[in-house]
Structures are given as structure tokens and as C-alpha cells.
């Protein structure tokens with residue numbers, strides 16, 4: 001396996017590339033969407049976005065970064081530090097709200113997404129991660145859940161507040177939307193929309209040499225904010241794969257989210273999906289509890305047996321990238337850096353200690 005770091009857009013600079021390299025990373029997964037534009041809670045400036053029912057603020061602030069020129073520049077900047085740009089994680093809700101909501105701009109936005117995929121491929125970026133979700137990462141709370149009271153993300157119950165018009169994927173795409181809330185739809189309708197998206201984007205992705213990788217629903221609940229979710233049980237990943245046999249139809253395989261699922265077994269899921277060669281890259285983190293009540297933990301103190309996971313990945317011949325997903329914040333001047341360096345050192349040690 002290869003070791004990578006996920007960097008938020010405001011971390012895409014020389015200092016963070018040096019930090020990543022110093023920790024032993026060889027690959028970067030880059031977030032371009034600005035989750036921190038308004039609203040999202042990010043003490044220390046750098047942790048994962050939490051946000052309440054108001055979400056993470058306005059979408060679209062960084063739409064202009066989804067271009068061939070930016071992709072090439074990022075790749076070159078990283079290459080100077082001995083790093084490879086492995087993947088772009090997430091589309092901007094401003095670019096695909098009507099794909100998620102089946103709205104009037106759907107066709108136009110599908111063309112935009114196809115162009116982003118082509119540009120990524122032309123720039124030599126082989127993976128785009130996405131999360132086909134109306135509520136997105138909602139219901140997340142923060143508390144002193146990890147060892148030593150370290151602040152970490154968790155869930156204490158499902159956020160059932162309806163989503164206001166103009167908001168999707170936990171961000172606002174239209175601040176001038178008429179008052180009211182999004183209509184409640186069925187799971188079948190959401191799967192229909194996903195199938196439409198995949199069947200249109202996958203031929204383009206395949207031609208561009210890009211794998212499209214689906215993150216499961218985090219937090220994994222059947223409905224969040226009164227909207228259905230897609231992958232809230234491990235077996236629902238198979239339903240997604242079976243929609244379209246394209247080799248570009250892949251998974252952003254999030255161990256923490258799989259572990260939070262009340263049903264299913266995470267080790268069986270690793271066997272099944274990594275075994276099928278569908279994991280484009282892996283989010284590596286630990287957690288205690290199951291949805292709707294769980295807490296994220298330090299990488300070595302949760303319920304997931306990380307040495308067992310690494311041994312499985314090696315036995316299955318997994319050669320893709322593993323990134324620490326998010327971590328509790330450590331008590332120091334650089335809570336994000338310390339948490340990430342700790343997680344990365346742990347993963348690197350497992351990688352060295354466990355022989356296939």
C-alpha cells in the first residue's frame with residue numbers, strides 16, 4: 001500500500017507538502033471545495049468541518065479551481081516535494097446541486113462534471129472521489145470523545161431538521177431560494193438519480209482514465225435530515241457497483257464510516273470490495289460505537305483492529321493509497337498537524353511491521 005495525506009484546499013501549499021513528505025507520505029488527496037467558507041466549526045483552523053443545521057456555508061467559492069490548469073499546477077507543485085497527486089476528493093455542490101436534486105440545471109451540470117473528469121484525466125489525475133448525498137455530512141457533532149479528552153467528531157443522534165431550499169450536501173448553493181424545505185423523496189428515487197449520474201459519467205471517466213470513487217454515507221443512517229441515504233450498510237456498496245460494470249465505477253473506501261454502520265461486518269466488507277479491486281483509495285480511521293451514537297477516536301483506540309486491517313489489505317494485494325481520514329485534535333499549537341502525524345506514524349509502522 002501507498003501512504004497519502006488528504007489536504008483541505010487551504011492546505012495546498014509548500015509548507016503542508018513538506019509536512020506530508022516529512023511524515024512519510026508519497027501521495028496527496030486534494031480537497032478543492034471550500035468547506036470552511038462560512039459557518040463550519042474549525043478550531044485550530046484545520047480540523048474537519050463540523051457545522052450545525054446551517055451546514056458549512058456557501059458553496060461555489062472555489063469552483064474556479066476545477067480546471068485543467070489548476071490540476072496541472074497542483075501536480076507540479078506537489079512533484080517538487082516528491083509527492084504525487086492521487087485524487088481530487090468531492091465535487092463542489094455549486095457544480096452539481098441539480099444532479100443531486102434532479103433540478104432544471106441537471107443536464108448543464110452533468111456536462112460540467114464530465115469536463116472536470118476529462119480535465120483531471122488529461123492532467124494525469126486518476127481518481128475523483130464523490131459523495132452522492134442530499135444531506136451530506138450532517139448530524140456530526142464534536143466533543144471530548146477521544147483519549148485524554150481530545151476533541152473529536154461523533155454522532156449523538158440523527159439530525160431530523162428538514163433541509164431548507166437552496167441547500168444541498170450541507171452547503172448553501174442558492175441564498176435567494178424561495179422559503180420552504182426540500183421535498184422528502186424515496187430511497188428508490190435517490191438510487192435512480194445515482195444510476196443516471198453513473199451511467200452518464202462513467203463512459204467519459206473510462207475514456208479519460210479516471211476512476212470515480214464513491215464515499216459511503218457519513219454518518220451512515222437510513223435517513224438524515226429527512227432525506228434518504230444510499231450506502232448506510234456495507235452490502236449497499238455492492239448495489240452501487242452493480243449499477244454499472246465499468247472499471248471506473250469505484251469506491252472511496254472509508255473504514256471509519258463502514259465501522260459506524262449498525263449492520264454488517266467491516267472485515268467482510270474489506271474482503272469483498274478490496275477483493276473485487278473496487279477500492280480506489282482508503283480512508284483509514286477508527287471509531288467507537290455505531291450510528292446513531294458513535295465517537296471518532298485516535299487511530300489505535302477504537303473498535304476497529306487496525307493491524308488486522310493492514311494484514312488483510314496486504315493479503316488481498318491492495319496497492320492503492322491509504323490516507324488518515326480525520327483525527328482527534330491534539331492539545332498543542334498545531335492540533336491538526338499533531339493528530340495527523342500521530343496517525344501517519346502509526347500507519348507507517350503497521351506497514352513496516354506487517355509482512356504480506
Ligand SMILES: [Mn+2]
Nearest residue numbers: 254257283325
Ligand atoms: Mn471518510
